[in-house]
Amino acid sequence: MIVAELAERLRARHPDAVEARGEVTVVVSPDRLLDTLSSLRDEHDLRFTFLSDLTASDWPGLDLRFWLAYHLLSMEHLHRVRVKVGLPPRPDPPHVPSVTPMFPSASWLEREVFDFFGIVFDGHPDLRRIEMPEGWEGHPLRKTEGLGGVNTRYKGAFIPPPDQRST
Amino acid sequence: MATIQPLREETMIINMGPQHPSTHGVLRLVLELDGEYVVSCRPVLGYLHTGIEKNTEYRTWQQGVTFVTRADYLSPFFNELGYCLAVERLLGIEAPPRAQVIRVMTNELTRIASHLLWLATTGLELGAISIMLYAWREREVILRIFEMITGLRMNHAYIRVGGVVMDLPEGASEQVRDFLDVMPGRLHEYEELLTGNPIWRQRTEGVGHVPGDELVALGVTGPMLRAAGIDWDLRKQLPYCGYETYDFDVPLRTAGDCFARYEVRIEEIRQSLRIVEQCLDRLEPGPVMVEDPKLRWPAELSVGPDGIGNSERYVRHIMEESMEALINHFKIVTQGFQVPAGEVYQAVESPRGELGYYVVSNGGNRPYRMHIRGPSFVNLQATPRMVEGGLVADVVASVASIDPVMGDADR
Structure with missing residues (x-):
């Protein structure tokens, strides 16, 4: 389906739907998330029944520091949409409602975001770390956490780890 | 309520993995068993987590290729393609036609190699050891072709932002053609060995069955979904790299069990051979990388x-x-080079399903955030649904039919 047509259709319900690079993005507030996703899923001309991906990015310094991105797919109409939710830095950890009851495929993806970014998904049936060890402290994909690594000896000199190099 | 008797006195918890030959790497399954039956199954991941996503945030855009290619190490070209397509969309560029054809060709050869490895290991796990030797032999031919083209058997970093890193060497097309001549007969041999084999059928038919709508809810994609009768292949439905111009079919089965997944994968090898043949016919001389000296x-x-x-x-x-x-x-x-600020989600159809790259740029010379939607990661969510209530011996068949690659799941 043509992306412009989808953007037009979405704008009727979400006036701020943005179209860029052949993708449509809808930004919602955390309290509107579940309503938005269920209407995207259920309305007959949208039918986003498949949650492809769910992840986050960290922007320290912004009023809304954490941005969750939900990538939905409609196998019926062959279109995709991205739903984004911004969360403030306080309280830390931030909370957002879980979509796992709506999209079971979100279960592990939410666990991954919890693990890497420390975002708590309220209502998730089993919110535990998934990639990092159980006793791990911190959330490694936050920008405030370093990459880690040691100096590497190369031809008599030491090369600093990647996050401490100048270029 | 007080009248209900407990069905069992006690259950046993066993760890299958992370070091277990049938877990395709380091997948760990915590199984609760009642005799030979699986009461519950809890997959534990993370044993192969290497921080690829975080690492790319500290490297230039071109260096990112060498990281992502190591995620799903059994289909490296798909990782490279997904990543490069995403970055190219952010840059607003497109690879030259010859590079596109080379990309499709290497991708489809990888699909064949990946399915062959699946066939080999699954056969081995279910007791069909001869198929392991045969499939490994053909996979070796493909890896030799890759070595000739890219210099490496895996983790090629061959597909780069803007095209491919170098043109095909002399004699590569001939080697691919030789492979195309041999492979259909070999496929026939595999089917002779397995399709009618009563042991193979008993180990796979009706095992690990999940209906299509449940697979969709669980986010499963790829051959598993197509074996449950759902016609979903990104190369057809949301094509990239010019796949809409190639002539191929999407094999479907409706049974939704391990045997159907086997049939779908065998048929996909056949279709990939068709695509590779068309690629060879389309290889026109021309540049394989964009001309822009700044990129x-x-x-x-x-x-x-x-x-x-x-x-x-x-x-x-x-x-x-x-x-x-x-x-x-x-x-x-x-x-x-700098990439304009923005974000894209680009998905490609890997041998395991939808491999998605969500790439965010803040205008710098490194990715601000790069997320891999690994099909193995999402597909593994279906494991408890497949194995709970079944026999412990069928766990091996079910997990094998997902074809998980832990590098792809843990990244």
């Missing part, structure tokens, strides 16, 4: 005796002939 990888590479290296002609050019070429080389190699 293209400056070095001219060639495959030497110990892998890829700078071609001698190019080294002479920058060291002795052109100061500007040396400056440009230095700038691109050490600083890379």
